Amino acid sequence: MSPQLSPAVVLDPGSGLHMQEVSTRPAGPGEVEIEVRAAGVCHSDLHVVSGDWPTDRPLVLGHEAAGVVTGTGPGVSSVRPGDHVVLSWFAPCRRCRRCAAGQAWLCTGTKAVANTLPDGTTAFTGADGRPVWPYLGLGAFTNRLVVPESAAVRVPEELPFGIGALLGCSITTGVGAVVNTAGVRPGESAVVVGTGGVGLSVVMGLRLVGADPVIAVDLSPERLAVARRFGATHTLDGAHEDVAAWCRRELGGVDYAFEAIGSPKVIETLPDMLAAGGAAVLVGMTATDATGSFNLFDLADQGKRVLGCNYGSSVGEIDIPKLARLYLAGRLPLDELVGRTRPLSEAGAAFDDLRSHTGVRTILEP
Structure with missing residues (x-):
């Protein structure tokens, strides 16, 4: 089988974001070839486009996707052609100490964060024959x-591709932050700062486990209205409300404070929202060199915790099918998480959606 030429959204360090034809070689040993049916547009992609996470290689962007298996390489046993799949961006090596301990989200052998396949190569090449690298x-x-x-x-197969795409990152991250990372229990209180795709998924996760009250904070009235439908009991405009003061005044502090933006300034305010023994959960990804400061005496004296959250502490092979079943059973209202659908050629406009807080989550269809 010869390589096939396809349009792709490429970020090149020299020429910026553009559409480019790339060829894709067939699947090799341990690899799977996918026809993409839907892809989500995530802030992690925007971090690369904006330069928060610099790259020195041309990248095909996108890491939330669902599609159909069209071919498999030698040794592949878990999927076969015709299967519907969700792509899990943090592909674990399945061999390191963390994977063996059931903590695939902390895998030390994955090459995903190096933007390569496991053998350090790429399946993409440009029209000039030079390699183009797969983001994550x-x-x-x-x-x-x-x-x-x-x-x-x-x-x-009955899972819609657009919903499946979001299961690949934002939903699994948000719900996992509640269920896996924080271990929120029924009746515990929580505030969620930032109600984009990940933040709304946190809200859904909190409703799923029976948290109460659930306070959603954002600058967008549209997103706050959606957060109400997803289970938030209160909504606050972050531009006009001192959230920490509100939490202390109305609730005596909350049990959990989730940050789903990746803003160091916001993260620094989380401990002040907490009751004694509460936990701040860092779900949003910051720039790579971001730092912050906390009142260390308050953390120690009040027994407060700061929890890092990578991919919702999730194991894709376990958590993604579980979330798919919950959606199909009517337990997760994920259809409302899709703000609009655009063709792949409008990827630039989809990034503008993220920047301007327009819509909820944009889906690209190749």
Whole structure:
């Protein structure tokens, strides 16, 4: 089988964001070839475009996607052609100490964060024959791609591709932050700062486990209205309300404070929102060199905790099918998380949606 040429959204350090034709080689050993049907647009992609996470290589962007398996390489046993799959961007090696301990989200052997396949190569090449690299090991803003087997998670065929795409990152991260990272219990209180795709997924997760009250904070009235429908009992405009003061005054502090933006200034305010023994959960990703400061005496004296959250402390092969079943059973209202659908050629406008807080989550269809 010869490589196939497809349009792709590429970020090049020299020329910026543009559409480019790339060819994709067939799947090799331990690899799976996917026809992409839908891809989500995430702030992690925007971090690369904006330069918060610099790159010195041309990248096919995109890491939230769902599609259909069109081919498998030698040794692949978990999926076969025709299967519907969600792509898990943090493809674990399945061999390191963390993977063996059931903590795939802390895998030390994955090459995803190096923007390569497990063997350090790429399946993409440009028209000039030079390599183009898959962002987070996927490069989902194109028609066809090749991924490691551990990144292709089989899901029920009745799962809509647009919903499946969001299960690949934002939903799994947000719900996982509640269920896995924080371990929120029924009746515990929480505030969620930032109600984009990930923050709304945190709100959904909190409703799923029976948290109460649930306070959503954002600058967008549209997103706050959606947060209400997703289970928030209170909403606050972060531009006009001192959230920490409100939490102390109305609730005596909350049990959990989730930050889903990646803003150091906001993160620094989280401990002041907490009751004694509470936990701040850092879900949003900051720039790579971001730092922050806390009142260390308050953390120690009040037994407060700060929890890092990578991918919702999730194991894709376990958590993605579980979330798919919850959606299909009517337990997660994920359809409302899709703000608009655009063709792949409008990726630039989709990033503008993120910047301007327009819509909820944009889906690209190749």
